[in-house]
Amino acid sequence: MEESTDTVERHVPIAAQEVKPKGPLDWLATNVFRLVISLFVPIATFIVLYAGFMFLRGSNASKGIIAVVAIIWGVGGVALLYFVSNWLVEKLGDSWRARIQPFVFVGPAVAILFWYLAFPSLRTFYLSLFDRNGVNFVGLDNYIAVFTNRNMFTAFRNNILLWIPFGALFTVVFGLLVAVLADRSKFDRLAKAFIFMPMAISMVGAGVIWNMLYAVNPNVGMLNAIYTGLTGNAPIAWKASAELAPWNNLFLIIVMIWLQTGFAMTLFSAAIKGIPGDMLEAARVDGATEVQIFFRIMLPSISGTIITVATTVIIFTLKIFDVVMVMTGGQFGTQVIATQFYREYFTNQNAGFGSAIAIVLLIAVVPVMIYNLKQFNEREAF
């Protein structure tokens, strides 16, 4: 029904858009009918969506049915909203349509972004100036606490002195190593697939994998099996060993290196392929060794990519949460900024302190992000 009116309207010039009414009664009937339709469609849409929401929240149906309904409702609902609002806008006159239609297109995105990112940043900052219940204004006290608290000190030390340098260094080194080796090997695609594979695994899953590798029982933990087999000493708790602190952090950092090397490798591979072949050939003809070629030609030509990888790893490590949470829960001196944020806000229920940590994290991440984004723009991944 709507479809026919829709197509008619679109092809009729503006002046003739209103179908000439024969009398006032006709005119009234047409417009009332239109109004009813215009109201009915959005209201019906709303009712359908609301009913779906209530069904999903309180339903006792079997899990399979809920899954199907939820997916159709979620995906279809959003598409339906666009169709209905566009249908409404196209009912309007041409000049209004031109004015409003852009907001049908960009409006939802902008609204969601404001609700989920823009305002929350300001609200978190606001909360960070108040006490644990968000009632009394305390000024910058929370920020002073962030930088004087002992746990926070450990978290900063781990993030800045251990995670960033070791994580970035070894991700770059291993990524480069695999990229250079695979570039000269015949089974490069297979090798790259295996190194990249951990990127498909969740950090929680990776946590389980490495928890097992580090397990104290030498029948479970491969590292302890090797260690006790070689030295005959008692097994060590590795990541959960307070005696090793702060170096037990390295066992968590290894997990991140394992996850991120595939990313570094892919970028380095592309960069190495971009080095002009005749440049390398000329160097070889002049008698340069492979090692010289690597250090004098390859490294300088891909220095931009090295920085990109390093900055991406820095952002990743500053926000690292899942790995630490699953493997040590931030105990044994392995807490990081993001786990402290979680602990302060959710476990200790200190809204002000938690918010201040989030703001500090934001301030630490933003400059690196901006730099990274600029690099990304030049790279044009798509």
Added chain:
Amino acid sequence: MTAQTATKKKRGIAWGQVFINVALIVLILVWTIPTVGLLVSSFRSRFDIQTSGWWTILPHREWVTATEFTPGPEVNRDGIMTFEGATGTFEEFRVGVVGNDNKRVIWVGNKRIGRVVIQERQWTAGNRDFTTQNYQEVLGGRTFTVQQPDGSTVTVQGTNFVGAFLNSLIVTIPATVIPILIAAFAAYGFAWMKFPGRKVLFIMVVALLVVPLQIALVPILNDYVKLNLNGTFLGIWLAHTGFGLPLATYLLFNYISTIPRDILESAFIDGASHFTIFIQLILPLSVPALASFAIFQFLWVWNDYLIALIFIGAKPDVQVLTQRIAEMVGSRGNDWHLLTAGAFVSMILPLIVFFSLQRFFVRGLMAGSVKG
């Protein structure tokens, strides 16, 4: 590692190739062994996991009992004893003492009526008693019985990972499609429509790319508590949509804005509306970009733990796989038979996507590296 002179070049490169391939194989092994260990262990029984390493499925040397006997009452169990050339106290024999011909002597059982076992190191094919019991226990929600190594049975409660798996799907599919749809509309609007404030709004969208999502968790959670959205699928879809939108809009804008102008203009002349052009022309043309982002977002949501932890929390009906596994690590950290199977259940779908759509997958993850 390589010879430089032209005459030696051929031979040198061959050796270089060997070195390169060996180094690569070592790296691949180091990178895959942890995952292989998980996979193998998930098919071993609880008892096997606790008593022998997963690597014992490979042929290896192990102590095999050659003879055993019960020492008579004349042996002084509190002093130093000697069997088969091995000397030691009772405590030392409990661990095992190596005596003649590299044979190991072990005291099994208690001091008074225990046996002495003489073992030899022998090659075995590896113990490959694989079982799918762990998966049954992890996936199922009901109680059922498990046979113990000594023949007795115990009743255990399944951990219902099938439910969590379905929840992960319910969360992930809409949380992938919704942001793509919204972002594609917005990208089209920013690229091809004229309206006041277009530039400013677009700059804001890009600027929000640099905001880490941790910053938004607390205020959004407050809103959710007020709106009763906490622990609902709608709530977590919207959260993932909000946090994924800046990147999605930005990437799709980059793509959609490069579609040649003529294609759109001829469509306009034919009287098509923006909406029709978008649905019938732009979306089909943008499939590569949409697919790359879809894969990235799919993985991101599937593997996410933090957002689920905060916006779903402790609702067992809604909890996703990552939450269940993390919970299990906390409460049953030594039940490796369950942890390995559970972790593998959570990894299977991403791994299938990875191996079947590798090219899109790599492109998607590369593009997603700038996510805030």
